Amino acid sequence: MELWKLPAWKIAEEVRRGNLSASQVVESHIRRMESLEPSLNAMITPMPEEARRRALAVDEALSKGTDLPLAGVPVAVKDLLCTEGIRTTCGSRVLGEWKSPYTASAVRYLEENGAIVIGKTNMDEFAMGSSTEQSAFGATSNPWDLSRVPGGSSGGSAAAVAAGYAPIALGSDTGGSIRQPAALCGVYGLKPTYGLVSRWGLIAYASSLDQVGPFSRDLVDLALVLEVISAYDPLDSTCVPGSRPRYRDALKAHDLKGQRIGFLKGYQDFDMDDEVKEKLAFALRICQEGGAEMMEVSLPVSTGYGLPCYYIVAPAEASSNLARYDGVQYGLSEEGKSILELYLKTRGKGFGNEVKRRILVGTYVLSSGYYDAYYLVAQKVRRLIADEFARAFSAVDALIMPASPTVAFKKGEKLDDPIQMYMSDLFTLPVNLAGLPAVSMNVGYSKAGLPVGVQVVAPKWGEMEILKVASVLTDAVGSPKVAMGGEG
Amino acid sequence: MAISEADVRRVALLARLEVTDEEARSLAEHFGKILEHFHRLQELELSEVDPFSLEGPGTPWRSDEAKPWGGRDEILSEAPRREGDFFVVPRIVEEE
Numbered sequence: 089m090e091l092w093k094l095p096a097w098k099i100a101e102e103v104r105r106g107n108l109s110a111s112q113v114v115e116s117h118i119r120r121m122e123s124l125e126p127s128l129n130a131m132i133t134p135m136p137e138e139a140r141r142r143a144l145a146v147d148e149a150l151s152k153g154t155d156l157p158l159a160g161v162p163v164a165v166k167d168l169l170c171t172e173g174i175r176t177t178c179g180s181r182v183l184g185e186w187k188s189p190y191t192a193s194a195v196r197y198l199e200e201n202g203a204i205v206i207g208k209t210n211m212d213e214f215a216m217g218s219s220t221e222q223s224a225f226g227a228t229s230n231p232w233d234l235s236r237v238p239g240g241s242s243g244g245s246a247a248a249v250a251a252g253y254a255p256i257a258l259g260s261d262t263g264g265s266i267r268q269p270a271a272l273c274g275v276y277g278l279k280p281t282y283g284l285v286s287r288w289g290l291i292a293y294a295s296s297l298d299q300v301g302p303f304s305r306d307l308v309d310l311a312l313v314l315e316v317i318s319a320y321d322p323l324d325s326t327c328v329p330g331s332r333p334r335y336r337d338a339l340k341a342h343d344l345k346g347q348r349i350g351f352l353k354g355y356q357d358f359d360m361d362d363e364v365k366e367k368l369a370f371a372l373r374i375c376q377e378g379g380a381e382m383m384e385v386s387l388p389v390s391t392g393y394g395l396p397c398y399y400i401v402a403p404a405e406a407s408s409n410l411a412r413y414d415g416v417q418y419g420l421s422e423e424g425k426s427i428l429e430l431y432l433k434t435r436g437k438g439f440g441n442e443v444k445r446r447i448l449v450g451t452y453v454l455s456s457g458y459y460d461a462y463y464l465v466a467q468k469v470r471r472l473i474a475d476e477f478a479r480a481f482s483a484v485d486a487l488i489m490p491a492s493p494t495v496a497f498k499k500g501e502k503l504d505d506p507i508q509m510y511m512s513d514l515f516t517l518p519v520n521l522a523g524l525p526a527v528s529m530n531v532g533y534s535k536a537g538l539p540v541g542v543q544v545v546a547p548k549w550g551e552m553e554i555l556k557v558a559s560v561l562t563d564a565v566g567s568p569k570v571a572m573g574g575e576g
Numbered sequence: 577m578a579i580s581e582a583d584v585r586r587v588a589l590l591a592r593l594e595v596t597d598e599e600a601r602s603l604a605e606h607f608g609k610i611l612e613h614f615h616r617l618q619e620l621e622l623s624e625v626d627p628f629s630l631e632g633p634g635t636p637w638r639s640d641e642a643k644p645w646g647g648r649d650e651i652l653s654e655a656p657r658r659e660g661d662f663f664v665v666p667r668i669v670e671e672e
Contacts (some may be wrong), residue, residue: 468622
């Protein structure tokens with residue numbers, strides 16, 4: 089049996105029963121990772137030795153009777169979540185070989201439940217990008233077609249799960265960075281409600297938008313991981329206290345009777361690949377056949393102005409968050425005769441093109457004389473977007489939208505045109521601006537064999553609702569296939 | 577909206593970013609296009625709209641208590657230049 093093909097819940101079940109050891113499971117995934125990594129480059133820091141050591145510790149804990157719900161489950165972690173003792177790079181040169189003195193809460197929760205980190209995944213530098221090409225550690229390839237991008241910024245995590253390095257992974261989503269790569273790699277990716285999952289130990293990009301979330305190839309796994317990582321964390325002041333539902337209960341739904349599902353009015357007229365439109369229509373038919381009442385919804389501000397709104401708000405926050413990389417306390421540090429020269433050189437050398445672009449845009453829109461014209465305007469538009477979704481959700485329980493306007497595009501295709509690259513997130517950005525939960529999932533493959541995804545969006549704290557819809561869609565389309573990653 | 581290389585350099589200095597001549601040229605080009613895109617927002621009527629603020633069930637206040645932290649040496653050991661418990665930077669105050 090090829091253990092790397094198993095879902096996480098199955099691995100945990102077999103390991104807890106003693107039918108498999110965590111070491112066997114980890115070994116199988118490490119071999120899969122090592123055979124495909126030369127062609128995929130999904131990892132910045134593979135951790136085979138640490139994972140082997142940790143597997144032995146899990147096996148020993150189990151033998152002493154410790155209950156570990158995720159016993160032996162390998163997990164790939166986006167390299168902006170801190171891991172004690174292992175470098176965290178954020179896909180940048182500016183952090184050098186920096187090691188965090190603590191582990192991010194979401195990662196720690198998984199480890200405490202018996203999961204085993206097998207490596208830190210590749211990403212667009214500081215999560216700024218939609219293709220995982222803008223990493224200081226080279227581009228990641230899409231495991232369905234190596235000449236194409238996996239999406240981004242959590243492209244390494246999406247590719248790692250699609251190709252079977254691990255059944256689950258963690259990413260972060262500021263404007264679509266979980267949902268767009270999940271769609272392009274043909275896996276599940278969930279962006280939780282703002283405030284659901286702890287961000288302690290997540291390196292900040294845009295703090296009013298960032299959320300940590302899971303990837304998987306199996307819907308039960310997605311719900312299971314969400315249950316574990318969404319535990320309240322007093323260390324993150326934006327994490328909302330209280331208990332969370334048992335998300336797996338949402339998956340008992342096998343029809344949508346009594347549910348009202350919305351879809352974008354005139355979606356056929358949006359600038360999207362035809363095959364994306366076809367699969368979206370297919371997903372809507374499944375919901376209808378499942379008993380849902382289908383309703384047209386109009387979101388003109390979100391779809392028409394979400395993109396410029398986001399590209400003011402997010403860079404503004406980024407310019408402030410990234411001020412900390414100054415070459416004094418940690419990371420890369422260039423020599424300078426003055427402190428100003430040290431800052432200029434360190435940051436000039438440490439950051440890549442897209443990060444520089446966003447820091448400059450953010451600094452500009454916040455600078456004296458421009459704040460009212462840009463930042464204040466964007467915050468007002470953000471209010472309109474949040475209100476527009478709230479109105480839509482007075483009429484529907486969930487919305488089905490494209491996750492990405494295109495299937496995976498060719499490497500290099502959008503690298504010289506930032507606006508074209510930003511358009512990749514047209515349908516995902518407004519969801520972050522409004523702080524809503526959404527799940528992106530595979531609903532089929534294009535004629536060329538590339539995955540096509542849709543996203544299901546719900547009101548705040550509507551994770552049960554989106555999982556319910558995802559469950560009915562999964563009944564009809566089946567779970568995602570494992571990508572060959574260039575093999576065979 | 578045209579953005580000059582001088583504009584880029586002025587903002588880059590505010591952001592403490594050194595940019596090469598080539599970067600300034602390409603950033604000026606992209607920057608202009610991005611700002612042009614932003615101007616679409618002026619099509620919206622916003623005079624009666626309140627700016628967005630994060631809201632929700634709210635997060636609790638907590639007391640401001642110091643707690644022991646065992647990672648002090650690990651943090652200091654990451655310093656690019658260090659003397660004892662101090663981070664070393666180039667001279668900030670000029671000599672007379």
